[in-house]
Amino acid sequence: MNSKVITRFAPSPTGYLHVGGARTALFSWLLARHGGGEFLLRIEDTDLARSTEESVTGVLEDLRWLGLNWDNRELVYQSKRVAVYDRIINDLIARGMAYRAYETLEELAAQRRIADRAKRAYIYRRPNLTEEQIRKFEAEGRASVVRFVMPIKEYRFHDVVLGKEIVLAGNQVQDFVIRKTDGMPTYHFAVVVDDAEMGITHVLRGQEHLLNTVNHIGLQEALGYPRPIYGHLPVILNTDGSKMGKRDRDKKIRHHAHLWIKNTKNTPADLARMAEIPAERITWWLEDDGRQLEGAEHRKVMPVVGLKENDLPEILVHDFRANGYLPEVMLNFLALLGWSPGGDKERMSVKEIVELFSLDGIGKSNAKFNREKLLAFNTEACAAGPEDRLLAGMRDFLSVNPQSPMNRASDDQLRNVLKMNAGMRILREVEEKSRFLFVGDEEIEYQPEAIEKVLRKNDGQGLKALGEIREVLRGVVDWSAHGLEEAVKQFCEKSGLGLGKVAQPIRVAVSGTAVSPPIFETLAMLGKERTLRRIERAVALPAARP
RNA sequence: GCCCCCAUCGUCUAGUGGCCCAGGAUAUCUGGUUCUCAGCCAGAGGACAGGGGUUCGACUCCCCUUGGGGGUACCA
Numbered sequence: 001m002n003s004k005v006i007t008r009f010a011p012s013p014t015g016y017l018h019v020g021g022a023r024t025a026l027f028s029w030l031l032a033r034h035g036g037g038e039f040l041l042r043i044e045d046t047d048l049a050r051s052t053e054e055s056v057t058g059v060l061e062d063l064r065w066l067g068l069n070w071d072n073r074e075l076v077y078q079s080k081r082v083a084v085y086d087r088i089i090n091d092l093i094a095r096g097m098a099y100r101a102y103e104t105l106e107e108l109a110a111q112r113r114i115a116d117r118a119k120r121a122y123i124y125r126r127p128n129l130t131e132e133q134i135r136k137f138e139a140e141g142r143a144s145v146v147r148f149v150m151p152i153k154e155y156r157f158h159d160v161v162l163g164k165e166i167v168l169a170g171n172q173v174q175d176f177v178i179r180k181t182d183g184m185p186t187y188h189f190a191v192v193v194d195d196a197e198m199g200i201t202h203v204l205r206g207q208e209h210l211l212n213t214v215n216h217i218g219l220q221e222a223l224g225y226p227r228p229i230y231g232h233l234p235v236i237l238n239t240d241g242s243k244m245g246k247r248d249r250d251k252k253i254r255h256h257a258h259l260w261i262k263n264t265k266n267t268p269a270d271l272a273r274m275a276e277i278p279a280e281r282i283t284w285w286l287e288d289d290g291r292q293l294e295g296a297e298h299r300k301v302m303p304v305v306g307l308k309e310n311d312l313p314e315i316l317v318h319d320f321r322a323n324g325y326l327p328e329v330m331l332n333f334l335a336l337l338g339w340s341p342g343g344d345k346e347r348m349s350v351k352e353i354v355e356l357f358s359l360d361g362i363g364k365s366n367a368k369f370n371r372e373k374l375l376a377f378n379t380e381a382c383a384a385g386p387e388d389r390l391l392a393g394m395r396d397f398l399s400v401n402p403q404s405p406m407n408r409a410s411d412d413q414l415r416n417v418l419k420m421n422a423g424m425r426i427l428r429e430v431e432e433k434s435r436f437l438f439v440g441d442e443e444i445e446y447q448p449e450a451i452e453k454v455l456r457k458n459d460g461q462g463l464k465a466l467g468e469i470r471e472v473l474r475g476v477v478d479w480s481a482h483g484l485e486e487a488v489k490q491f492c493e494k495s496g497l498g499l500g501k502v503a504q505p506i507r508v509a510v511s512g513t514a515v516s517p518p519i520f521e522t523l524a525m526l527g528k529e530r531t532l533r534r535i536e537r538a539v540a541l542p543a544a545r546p
Numbered sequence: 547g548c549c550c551c552c553a554u555c556g557u558c559u560a561g562u563g564g565c566c567c568a569g570g571a572u573a574u575c576u577g578g579u580u581c582u583c584a585g586c587c588a589g590a591g592g593a594c595a596g597g598g599g600u601u602c603g604a605c606u607c608c609c610c611u612u613g614g615g616g617g618u619a620c621c622a
Contacts, residue, residue: 239557338559344569365553370557
């Protein structure tokens with residue numbers, strides 16, 4: 001009975017789920033599913049200031065999209081369990097294993113500075129307060145935290161991912177805070193209590209927690225809790241080696257900010273004004289590549305410098321969804337980021353991954369997130385995907401892109417579009433290449449470069465061809481991809497024009513761009529009437545740049 | 547500064563002392579296919595960070611150096 005594996009994912013709802021968190025969740029989920037165990041979800045919202053219900057909703061939705069289902073019907077919210085934590089903390093205090101500490105943040109910072117100047121690590125140890133001092137602090141109404149009396153000794157634990165014993169010397173441990181001035185427990189305390197109460201057997205988490213584990217062990221020993229098995233996952237990095245989620249987006253926005261300033265002859269101060277951010281903040285940011293803006297500031301700067309959300313590299317699970325990656329591909333790719341079944345096996349279904357998963361296949365070193373490979377995986381999955389799978393994927397993609405005109409398409413139309421777009425890499429490409437099929441004939445926006453290059457170049461050669469092919473198309477009776485191909489190819493042969501010289505002008509006329517699905521299928525789907533109307537409109541375009 | 551972790555092609559990795567002058571994927575390059583984009587097909591180049599040990603034998607074990615990452619919060 002006690003051999004049953006119980007794992008958990010415990011996000012703190014301070015933002016949406018990013019790929020690092022998703023991978024942690026995935027590995028915990030895999031560990032549970034592989035052994036027929038349980039996977040539980042808990043919301044670590046002890047940081048009242050940063051936690052939001054909105055991000056809880058978002059994280060849950062992303063997990064559902066990925067198919068990482070959890071087994072507890074009732075979610076555990078730490079913020080709702082303060083009474084439980086309080087009881088245990090008060091008991092620790094009564095037993096002399098925890099105590100109130102009265103230093104202000106400033107006082108602590110000053111002590112750290114002193115240690116820093118002496119080139120020592122700052123270690124907090126219990127100050128010797130007299131009864132009288134304590135009474136005075138309390139009388140002053142001075143705020144206090146509760147610190148745990150961390151037994152000073154060497155701590156060691158086995159890490160299943162690293163496959164080794166982690167040792168921390170006694171002089172490295174300190175009395176850490178377990179209850180904050182606002183009355184909330186710290187992460188370190190709540191995590192220990194909840195893991196024990198939920199019967200968690202295996203804790204997989206990011207490597208940033210590696211040394212925190214000794215604090216948790218200290219607490220477990222004081223409270224008489226069993227120690228779960230720990231495994232600390234390597235970090236996922238950006239291509240430039242920075243931590244994933246941090247730098248890539250900032251870098252791109254900064255780049256565009258510089259371009260914007262250069263091209264529009266504006267100043268950083270103008271940018272600051274238009275983005276409604278203090279000018280000092282913007283100049284501070286722009287003058288050093290090592291500096292970064294906050295997410296909220298990014299969102300203000302982006303529209304000013306002409307960037308849209310999906311111009312930025314994807315970091316959040318939701319970004320990948322909104323760009324049209326398939327969740328099972330994300331899972332496959334994420335699983336491979338730091339784990340391998342051994343041998344040459346790479347493309348796996350979720351079921352296979354569950355079957356093959358094991359802790360000792362997890363790597364120890366940090367991995368850089370490689371978008372090209374993910375793209376290749378997605379391309380392959382799209383090519384292999386059954387029609388219904390792709391249709392469902394497309395519907396899901398459209399549901400998170402409600403502004404797309406393709407939301408108007410029927411299932412049959414979508415199936416058709418999907419088929420025409422064989423070779424797609426992500427569903428967003430399908431949308432971008434085919435959306436023109438679902439907008440009104442008068443709403444087609446011609447791209448200036450396309451007009452120039454395909455229609456006007458060489459004395460309006462394209463326009464001329466377009467005028468001629470219009471007549472041919474008017475006479476086409478069998479308006480199917482096949483019938484159209486026959487008619488157009490015949491025309492090409494007769495007039496000595498390459499197919500490209502004819503297809504491109506038609507493409508621009510019906511889509512407004514130089515890129516579309518194969519032309520005959522496209523025209524067949526658009527229908528004779530709409531095709532001719534769009535060609536009319538294009539033919540009427542001025543022959544030279546106005 | 548102090549503490550901790552890590553180290554195979556550009557990237558993700560296989561490899562657990564001889565099967566490896568290192569395999570796969572992706573990216574790159576070359577050629578082919580094509581009405582655009584994408585795709586597809588064929589082929590090529592590309593790595594054991596450096597230095598010491600241990601051993602008959604090290605990519606594999608040990609040590610040092612270097613490099614990368616994490617922690618050093620009343621954030622998680």
